[in-house]
Amino acid sequence: MGKEIVQKTNKPRAIRRLVIWYKRNSAVTSIVDTAASSAVTASNVAGNVVSGAGSVVSTASNVASNVAGNVAGNVVSSAESVVNTASNVVSNASSIAKNTLQPLVFDPLKRLQNNDNILDKEVDSQSNRICIAVDGMGGDYAPGPILEGCLEAISRFPINIKFVGSIEKVKNTAEKIGLDELVEKEIENNRLELIDSGDPIGMNEEATAVRKRKNASINVAMDLVRNNKAQAVYSAGNSGAMMASAIFRIGRLKGIERPAIGALFPTRDQTRPVLVLDVGANTDCKPSYLHQFALLGNIYAKDVLQVKKPRIGLLNIGEEECKGNDLSIKTFELLSNEKSFKFGGNCEGRDVLSGSFDVVVCDGFTGNILLKFLESVGGVLLDILRSELPRGRRGKVGSAFLKSNLLRIKKRLDHAEHGGALLLGVNGICVIGHGSSKSLSVVSALRLAHSAVNHNVMENLNQLQKLQVLNS
Secondary structure, eight states, X not given: OHHHHHHHHSXXXXXXXXXXXXXXXXXXXXXXHXXXXXXXXXXXXXXXXXXHHHHHHHXXXXXXXXXXXXXXXXXXXXXXXXXXXXXXXXXXXXXXXXXXXHHHHTOTTGGGGXXXXXXXXXXXXXXXXXXXXXXXXXXXXXXXXXXXXXXXXXXXXXXXXXXXXXHHHHHHHHHHTTOHHHHHHHXXXXXXXXXXXXXXXXXXXXXXXXXXXXXXXXXXXXXXXXXXXXXXXXXXXXXXXXXXXXHHHTOBOTTOSSOEEEEEEOOSSTTOOEEEEOSSSOSXXXXXXXXXXXXXXXXXXXXXXXXXXXXXXXXXXXXSTTOSOHHHHHHHHHHHHOOSSEEEEEEOGGGTTTTSOSEEEOOHHHHXXXXXXXXXXXXXXXXXXXXXXXXXXXXXXXXXXXXXHHHHHHHHHOGGGTXXXXXXXXXXXXXXXXXXXXXXXXXXXXXXXXXXXXXTHHHHHGGGGGSHHHHO
């Protein structure tokens, strides 16, 4: 009798740790509680099954110490089966909760979607829809994923798409991937228009090729913006060719020497990304270029990111103003004397994602390295977690509870969620997508283009020419 009392009062450490783990990771339970009643019920069932699993594991442990090894093995196997069932139920509960709350909780750029995501019948009229020209042939996997992303974006945002590319190739691709009926339907609804063009500028071609091949898909798309038949343009093709086409077709803003590519990076605060520019347009820069990048980024942060007083940072190797190369030191002086924005000083690499800055400026060589490095972080981090967390039975159960947390981490770090980068400094809204863009990236990029147009970014950017610094 005494031995049984001791066993009841001293519960196995594994069970106690599991309870502590569950309480610390309350994100799943809070989401499920806030979601639909079905999710709540599923969560309760999951909790009961996990509790049962724990009891079975405890029983298995006792039997293993008193009964032959074969019997213990059978009991442990049964325990693992129950634990796996618990994991599946928790996963289902998490999935239901995620689908219910995702529009409000899980979007890392929800500031850009305040009025974009949910369309009612009154908003979904042709008079309120923004027209975007899409280079349907640009990208490593075009035109399939580009077309798929456009069709998804049309259903989610108040936009019309002018899809530029070889019409025959586009229709054949749509038929292969089973989108031909949807394409015809959107064409009948006047929300999608196919515009014929020549071949795209290849990724390995020189940017100046746009001057010789006037019928290239990016040129045809850019002409739509120049002729006011579209309010923005998107391409996942050769970024250098897109920049050259934008300069030749729609021109630079007055007073801006070089356009810059601005990319949104995630920060600790998922509602407040940081704009980094330039991330690839200009590998060699002058101090005046970086000064102009800061002016462009300041306006974008105000209009689209809705930051009242954006804090501008200069990417450097130290916080002190004397640190860095000649470009950094001279640029620091220019930014310090600028009165039209708030300069926060030098930004070290560790501060880029801290949320301390709203805009970070750098030369295109450094910015592109930073961008490509960040793109790899999400995948590497998740691979590490996948290999480390599921070790042992406790790890498997814990992984089930952490599944939704891991998905949110991936979503915040995945470059596909941010879609594209804005080409700032040209006389139109241009969004550059990653060459390997899939449908999700296209949707995110078109959302970005819609937000830029919807917030009248170009009107405020055109006001820059009134600044004395740009006319000197």
